[in-house]
Amino acid sequence: MELFAMMFEEINHHTYAYRMHRQRTGLPFLLMLHGFMGDQRAFDHLIDGLGEFCNPVTVDLLGHGQSAKSPDPSDYREEQQVADLRAFIHRMHRNTDVDGELFLHGYSMGGRLALKTAMADPALVGGLILESANCGIRDKRERSRRRQTDEQRAREITADFDRFLRHWQQLPLFASPAANHDKKLQKKYRNNQREQSPEAIAASLRGFGTGSMRPCCDELPSLKRPVLLMAGTHDEKYRRINRRLVQRLPDVRFSSPKAGHRIHLDNPGEFLQEVKSFIS
Template sequence: MEQLQVNNQEYAVQIHQRDDSLPWLLMLHGFMGDHRVFDHLIDKLTVSCNPVSIDLLGHGQSSKPTDPARYNESHQIDDIVKLIYGLNLSPLLLYGYSMGGRLALKTALHKPTLFNGLALESTNCGISDPQKRKDRQKVDAARAKRIEEDFEKFLANWSKLDLFKSPASTDENLARKYQNIQLEQSPNALANSLYGFGAGSMSPACDALSTLDLPVLLLAGSADKKYQCINQYLLEQLPNATFSSIKAGHRIHLDNPDELTEKIRDFITSN
């Protein structure tokens, strides 16, 4: 790991390979994770690209601002763009999961010329309805409060959500590692991340999807009915997108890593 200073914040960055004949793949994890949730994907990905995994703001070994406003999408997008320039990652594809997928989508919309392609796992474009967005802000605030009050209890309840049920047989060692990664996060930083960049706080990008002419790979778990529907909408709106449904729940990279890496490798090769 190396620490890179961006806009007065420290970002933990792991460059897994430097092969000048291959493109780069910047990987953005989801809420309560860090770069380690992708470790088991790296070896297979290095055949097709140079993977770079980072700890997003408030997660892992990256900075943990105490002001929720610092987690706002505009700041984080600017951080990611400057990080890419600082590392000189080109040609580059961007991959994000869930929260990291929302940030990846917003970053690609903000600076599409930086990227050769975009892969989105279990990702939405935001909440367009103002009242529903306000309702989600209340949900995010309540979750943030529970995280600060009793993080272990919150995480135990979180893991039982239907969203994470998988028809695939998840590797027990990977699942245990994943849970430990979550437990090692800072509750205060996670709460601030929810306040500043929860799904209710992010400005919706749905109306801008038609302007994004990048190749986009959309991925959703077969058991994740909510995101199956969301991805059908994204597929209709994005001008150059393909969709793959993979036998998994919401966390495809945990439930079915082999098929996920195969899809990403095919996408990288074709773009």
């Protein structure tokens, strides 16, 4: 596995860490956004496979990995992060010699950010890949309850991060149906989460948790870009969510690989096949 050197970009007073793994002429770019408590290392095991048909780019989102770790929740609000990501994409295009089409992938929290970015600036992306993502919570009462849950989790994170992680990692949502899943990969994933900054993670949850996100479900019909939706066979909550998204998006394809919430981890082979087919 070949991993290129980490690079850093200052955007709107925030430092972002990223890797541009390939710059091959004739191939599109794929910018990948990780989920909550993760970082770009979540996709390391996919880079070689992705490099066969695209130029993968991975980035640590604000508060994660080696990017800036602000303790201020307002830095993580969706308007700020979307503005940062749009600026990052524009700068990436200017700084590369290869003028390839850009596809945007996002997993879970990263999927919500990818969707918001594509809605704000559709011309930026040639296509959108949403893995285990949603368009926000439309019901105001339900959204308020989720904000309360997010706040409680943020307090637990700063009070005892190790205890929170043990509970988080045991949630049924993250159970893998694959009997032969890669135990070393799963362990690496857990270690990556343990290395995150509790204060920054809590601020991220307060600023851009699902309860704080402005829902954009009713705006989806205006997104005139091809979209690939993915939800694992054992993730019934997000299968239901994605069935609703299918009805709203004008150019959409839905796939349900044998996996839980983390398809890229549970079933990397089928994940790569679906992404390759979509981009091709």
